[in-house]
Amino acid sequence: MKIVEDSPPVLSVLDRPNSYIGRSVPRPNLARLTQGRGQYISDVTLPRMAHVAFVRSPHAHARIVNIATEAAKQAPGVLAVVTGPELAKVMTPWVGVLTHLKGLKSAEQSPLAIERACWQGEAVCAVVARTRAEAEDACELVDVTYEELPAVVDAETALDAKTPVIHASLGDNLCFERKLDVGAVDKAFAESDAVIETTFVTGRHTGVCNEPRAVVADWNPGEQRLTVYHATQAPHMMQDLFALHLGLEHQQVRILTKDVGGSFGIKVHTYADEMATVALSKLLKRPVKFVADRIESFVTDIHARDHRIKGKIGVMKDGTITAFEIDDLTGIGPYSVYPRTSGIEANQVVNLTGGPYQCPNYRAQARVVFTNKNVMCQYRAVGHPIAVAVTEGLVDLAAAKIGMDPLEIRRRNLIADDAYPTQSASGLKFEKLSHHEALAHLDTMMNYAALRAEQAKMRKDGIYRGIGFASFIEVTNPSAAFYGVGGARITSQDGATAKLDAQGNITVHTGVTEQGQGAEAVIAQCAATSFGVSMDRVRVVTGDTDNTPYGGGTWASRAAGIGGEAAWQAGKALRDNVLAVAGAMLQAKPEDLDIRNGIVVDKSNGTERLALNELARVAYFRPDTLPPGFQAELMATRHYVPRAWPFAFTNGIQASYLEVDTDTGFVKLLRHWCVEDCGTIINPQLVDEQIRGGVVQGIGAALFEQCLYDDRGQMLNGNMADYLVPMAVEMPDIDCGHVVSPTADSELGAKGAGEAGTAGAPACIMNAINDALRPLGAQPLTDMPFTPDKILRALGKI
Amino acid sequence: MSDLSLDITLTVNGERIAERVEARKSLVDFLRDDLALTGSHVGCEHGVCGTCTVRVNGEIVRGCLMLAVQCDGATVETIEGLSDSGEVADLQRAFEQRNALQCGYCTPGMLATAQDLLSRGGVPSRDEIREHISGNYCRCTGYHAIVDAVEAVAQARAGAKP
Numbered sequence A: 001m002k003i004v005e006d007s008p009p010v011l012s013v014l015d016r017p018n019s020y021i022g023r024s025v026p027r028p029n030l031a032r033l034t035q036g037r038g039q040y041i042s043d044v045t046l047p048r049m050a051h052v053a054f055v056r057s058p059h060a061h062a063r064i065v066n067i068a069t070e071a072a073k074q075a076p077g078v079l080a081v082v083t084g085p086e087l088a089k090v091m092t093p094w095v096g097v098l099t100h101l102k103g104l105k106s107a108e109q110s111p112l113a114i115e116r117a118c119w120q121g122e123a124v125c126a127v128v129a130r131t132r133a134e135a136e137d138a139c140e141l142v143d144v145t146y147e148e149l150p151a152v153v154d155a156e157t158a159l160d161a162k163t164p165v166i167h168a169s170l171g172d173n174l175c176f177e178r179k180l181d182v183g184a185v186d187k188a189f190a191e192s193d194a195v196i197e198t199t200f201v202t203g204r205h206t207g208v209c210n211e212p213r214a215v216v217a218d219w220n221p222g223e224q225r226l227t228v229y230h231a232t233q234a235p236h237m238m239q240d241l242f243a244l245h246l247g248l249e250h251q252q253v254r255i256l257t258k259d260v261g262g263s264f265g266i267k268v269h270t271y272a273d274e275m276a277t278v279a280l281s282k283l284l285k286r287p288v289k290f291v292a293d294r295i296e297s298f299v300t301d302i303h304a305r306d307h308r309i310k311g312k313i314g315v316m317k318d319g320t321i322t323a324f325e326i327d328d329l330t331g332i333g334p335y336s337v338y339p340r341t342s343g344i345e346a347n348q349v350v351n352l353t354g355g356p357y358q359c360p361n362y363r364a365q366a367r368v369v370f371t372n373k374n375v376m377c378q379y380r381a382v383g384h385p386i387a388v389a390v391t392e393g394l395v396d397l398a399a400a401k402i403g404m405d406p407l408e409i410r411r412r413n414l415i416a417d418d419a420y421p422t423q424s425a426s427g428l429k430f431e432k433l434s435h436h437e438a439l440a441h442l443d444t445m446m447n448y449a450a451l452r453a454e455q456a457k458m459r460k461d462g463i464y465r466g467i468g469f470a471s472f473i474e475v476t477n478p479s480a481a482f483y484g485v486g487g488a489r490i491t492s493q494d495g496a497t498a499k500l501d502a503q504g505n506i507t508v509h510t511g512v513t514e515q516g517q518g519a520e521a522v523i524a525q526c527a528a529t530s531f532g533v534s535m536d537r538v539r540v541v542t543g544d545t546d547n548t549p550y551g552g553g554t555w556a557s558r559a560a561g562i563g564g565e566a567a568w569q570a571g572k573a574l575r576d577n578v579l580a581v582a583g584a585m586l587q588a589k590p591e592d593l594d595i596r597n598g599i600v601v602d603k604s605n606g607t608e609r610l611a612l613n614e615l616a617r618v619a620y621f622r623p624d625t626l627p628p629g630f631q632a633e634l635m636a637t638r639h640y641v642p643r644a645w646p647f648a649f650t651n652g653i654q655a656s657y658l659e660v661d662t663d664t665g666f667v668k669l670l671r672h673w674c675v676e677d678c679g680t681i682i683n684p685q686l687v688d689e690q691i692r693g694g695v696v697q698g699i700g701a702a703l704f705e706q707c708l709y710d711d712r713g714q715m716l717n718g719n720m721a722d723y724l725v726p727m728a729v730e731m732p733d734i735d736c737g738h739v740v741s742p743t744a745d746s747e748l749g750a751k752g753a754g755e756a757g758t759a760g761a762p763a764c765i766m767n768a769i770n771d772a773l774r775p776l777g778a779q780p781l782t783d784m785p786f787t788p789d790k791i792l793r794a795l796g797k798i
Numbered sequence B: 001m002s003d004l005s006l007d008i009t010l011t012v013n014g015e016r017i018a019e020r021v022e023a024r025k026s027l028v029d030f031l032r033d034d035l036a037l038t039g040s041h042v043g044c045e046h047g048v049c050g051t052c053t054v055r056v057n058g059e060i061v062r063g064c065l066m067l068a069v070q071c072d073g074a075t076v077e078t079i080e081g082l083s084d085s086g087e088v089a090d091l092q093r094a095f096e097q098r099n100a101l102q103c104g105y106c107t108p109g110m111l112a113t114a115q116d117l118l119s120r121g122g123v124p125s126r127d128e129i130r131e132h133i134s135g136n137y138c139r140c141t142g143y144h145a146i147v148d149a150v151e152a153v154a155q156a157r158a159g160a161k162p
Helices: A084-088 A132-139 A185-191 A235-246 A272-284 A294-300 A344-352 A384-402 A406-413 A435-446 A448-460 A519-531 A559-586 A612-621 A684-703 A756-776 A788-794 B027-034 B079-085 B089-098 B107-118 B126-132 B144-160
Strands: A050-056 A062-068 A078-083 A123-129 A143-148 A174-182 A194-202 A214-220 A225-230 A253-256 A288-291 A307-315 A321-331 A362-369 A464-474 A494-500 A506-510 A538-541 A593-596 A599-602 A608-611 A635-640 A650-660 A667-677 A734-738 B005-012 B015-022 B053-056 B059-062 B075-077
Touching (some): A050 A132, A062 A123, A078 A132, A084 A123, A185 A307, A185 A321, A235 A253, A272 A288, A321 A344, A344 A384, A406 A435, A406 A464, A435 A464, A435 A650, A464 A756, A494 A519, A559 A599, A559 A608, A599 A612, A608 A612, A650 A756, A684 A734, A684 B144, B089 B107, B089 B144, B107 B144
Parallel strands (some): A050 A288, A321 A362, A506 A538, B005 B075
Antiparallel strands (some): A062 A143, A214 A225, A214 A288, A464 A650, A494 A506, A593 A599, A650 A667, B053 B059, B053 B075
């Protein structure tokens, strides 16, 4: 962290009272959640509020021949039954493309399907009633006549000439394609001592937020204003989209985001049923509520990670990695999701593969194709778990091939800690990473040598334990390079407003949002520290487009690094303004004063001069006593956006220790470690808990989670009994360690930490399982999730 | 269907309640929609996630798998009641201090389940804690912090006993 001091420092900003940077202070907003007094959007009720339920397509691909709504309209409690063409008169359609993903194409999507349904679960008709139960009852009375069309379910054959084209207007089923060829790949492979090729599969899975998606839309014709209570990560983005597609000004749309029951990237997209709910409120001139049920969540919440990647690595006998090559194929459903697009995930796989390593030769191809399954889009650690699985899987296979220890091969190839600034073969720019220091820290923390000894000893007793590693890099603090340059109206800057109230306490309004990760605590820590009050005197306001600076919200691990810096700067600016008032009151130079513990003091010796409540009293109620011409400004706003680097890359390494039961194929996780470097750590506890939660989400992908579809495009396990998620008993304790390489782009130096756990865990588990089974001669497992049947197959037992 | 309603009387968080409810209405919908006790949450609606866990006649149950009419004459306790009585105050404090919740959606159910374990006395092992809360899904924390918090309270309660 580089703090710009403003005169001869007596106390550095981190030594002053109220220094909260680097402290594990509890989140100030937790008691209401532990007491059940949170307010989630699913808890919101408004006067005259109606409920919408949707009739959804049972087919993966079908022509909508007719929708008979009369019986439903007569059902008890029903207020309206609305079809796609009717709702299209209220809301315009959208297309999920970005110009910086060259050639990316998609088709128009509407709030309700018009003419065709393109995946099982797509909403084709809306029923609005007084209660949700009545709306669901009436849905059963809507008689939709479908003509089933051939469904495209296999990404491998989606581009074949004989495969039907889902959207005729697009000409083919190719959404996006990217190719990259850097260095001399063929030459490098030809000169390698060994070349290893294999195919990786990452299972299609989804976020399974504990609280499903929820929205309450309230169009008030008297005010000509729309208020949307929305469980979203990006309130200002949604304000823009609702306004755009309803033909309203931003001023006419207010987004209120209260407590959100988990998001993980699921709640940062445009969902047709949410758009429909908002349009229905406009149409019916009253509040309309939609909360997805669990089955709806499984077939409409974005899915992710459905990739098949052919990977190839070249290696010398001394462990030097000579080249990486990948061919990625992903089926993203029938539409590219608006407005972030469904091309980003594959694009990230291309960008990130090989990223931790010093290897100049890299060739990649990625093809993103349309299918008639639920849409895919950005989910926590977008593309990272796939790229890390491919990279780290290949590195482990190379190590095994040349008989080198997996940690040693990484040590020999990770970019040197003194090589920065530098860039990856794919062109990613790295300001400062710490792969080797992180690896050394992990080696010590897990006591690797002892674990290897234990593993060897237990193998003699027929117990097969494995140790797996995964080095990784993570994209955080995105600049406008992520979306803005591609034409998306998604802001990368964020703002904070700090204001002094009449009792001398401060309120901080921020554009980033609280999804449970602790953003409110981080904002309060930053502002309290830079302003100079205790945290109990700081209140944070989030999630209200009427009352927060314009901001991007929470995604791509940006809230602490970008929102925190804005709050830090706003606190400093307010401090300067307050000291100007104090100077006027005390006839002192503002630069000789400081604020410590909520009291204006002499900077040189800490002598207390003036309490903030007294200063506020005078400024607000007796401004007549201030010098002529002096105006107190007790509210200050600052914005921040990363400019020097497109992204603040972070790095880290994870390790897993597990045991495979070779009779049942079950995997028992014994321990997990993660060392990562997110720059300046604002709140160590919150960073660790982001890592732990993220690791477990990644473990889910490695061992349990997969959206299974049959050959007609029907999701087979769209409920929590059949789609398995990690529960407490299967999860290990997770140890976290840190290296600190601050970014010089901001004064705080904080980078993001929200996705590192998820990025590395699946690869780590894969490598540990293969390490456990290698002495048994099992074929390496590369097809996630690693369910017991796959493990038994690899062992040749079934 | 909606004419199939029944009168029930029950005690919820110490309050006597008399309501007419649809026979098909689940306990958690009744608590949330009819009594505005929104601390109990709905997650999966088929008994897997444990988000709707409440206590009926002293036993923890899934509010989505029990009908409101089955609670005629019963005593129901939700997070609102457990909070007001102070019964889980130490668990709540430990969860807050240890950041054993992120989004907080699973927390009311998780607290009820943890209290169910701890009310049996003794200090359960970490494995026993993990086993007991394995019917309660948390997507945010990865469970480690929850296990820490429950373990700390178990130790504190055991230490506080004579």
